[in-house]
Structures are given as C-alpha cells and as structure tokens.
Amino acid sequence: MFEDINELTETVIGLAIKVHRNLGSGFLESVYQAALAYEMQQAGIKFEKEKFLPVKYADIVIEKGFRCEFFIDDQLVVECKAANELTNIDQAQLLNYLKISNLQVGLLINFNTSILKNGIKRIVNNYKGNTPRSQRTPRLT
Numbered sequence: 001m002f003e004d005i006n007e008l009t010e011t012v013i014g015l016a017i018k019v020h021r022n023l024g025s026g027f028l029e030s031v032y033q034a035a036l037a038y039e040m041q042q043a044g045i046k047f048e049k050e051k052f053l054p055v056k057y058a059d060i061v062i063e064k065g066f067r068c069e070f071f072i073d074d075q076l077v078v079e080c081k082a083a084n085e086l087t088n089i090d091q092a093q094l095l096n097y098l099k100i101s102n103l104q105v106g107l108l109i110n111f112n113t114s115i116l117k118n119g120i121k122r123i124v125n126n127y128k129g130n131t132p133r134s135q136r137t138p139r140l141t
Helices: 005-023 029-042 088-101
Strands: 049-057 059-072 076-081 105-110 118-125
Touching: 005 029, 005 076, 005 105, 005 118, 029 049, 029 059, 029 076, 049 088, 059 088, 076 088, 088 105, 088 118
Parallel strands: 076 105
Antiparallel strands: 049 059, 059 076, 105 118
C-alpha cells in the first residue's frame, strides 16, 4: 500500500515504461492493458481492472456509471490508450472519473508513441499534495 500518491504514480509510470520498452508502439490498447496488469501484479500493487463505479445524477444513482481501466490502491485511476494522440476528450473523461470517485490524481497513458514519456498525462482533481490517506475525504462507494 502506498501512502504517497506521487510514489504510486512514479511506480506505475515506471511499469508502463517497462511495458513500452518491451512491446513498443503499434499494438491494440488491450495488449498494453494486459501487460501493465501483469507488471503491477508482479510488483505487488493492489488494483482492480475494468472497475465499475456509480454516478450520481439528480435523485438517482447510475450503478455502472463509468468503467475505469485500472483503479489502483484505492487512490489512482489509470486509463490506457493506443491512439495517434491524446485528445481533450480523453483528458475530460479522466477528470470526470476523478471527480465522481473523489480521487485526486489520474494517469492517461498513450502507448502509441515512440517515447512513452511524451504520451503520459497526469490529471489532477483538487490536488492537496501529500495528504496522508487517513486524512483524505472518503471516495464514493
């Protein structure tokens, strides 16, 4: 379990770079997702793949409001892409995921680049720095 969100994001980015170094660009998104899941499992990182989270709208709760690719250590959402480029819509989607899950940080990783660091976007939602987990506002469940 990671107390520091920055340490967690750094670790996940390192694993994504490892995947990209081994596979390169040009595969389907599902290949990168499976490889990243394998690397996180090998590293002992707690995560859920394809996790559904509810969305509140007016007086209703939409139980399967969104499905995030990786919900990591109850504090990070990661979305993988294999596209020509990341778009504003990709970023807005991840920001909405952060808002409804009440999380502060997400990673958008586009594996379809020659240098992976150019395909990584760190998205924040009301980031409060290194707030200890015990002092954070609970997320929606």
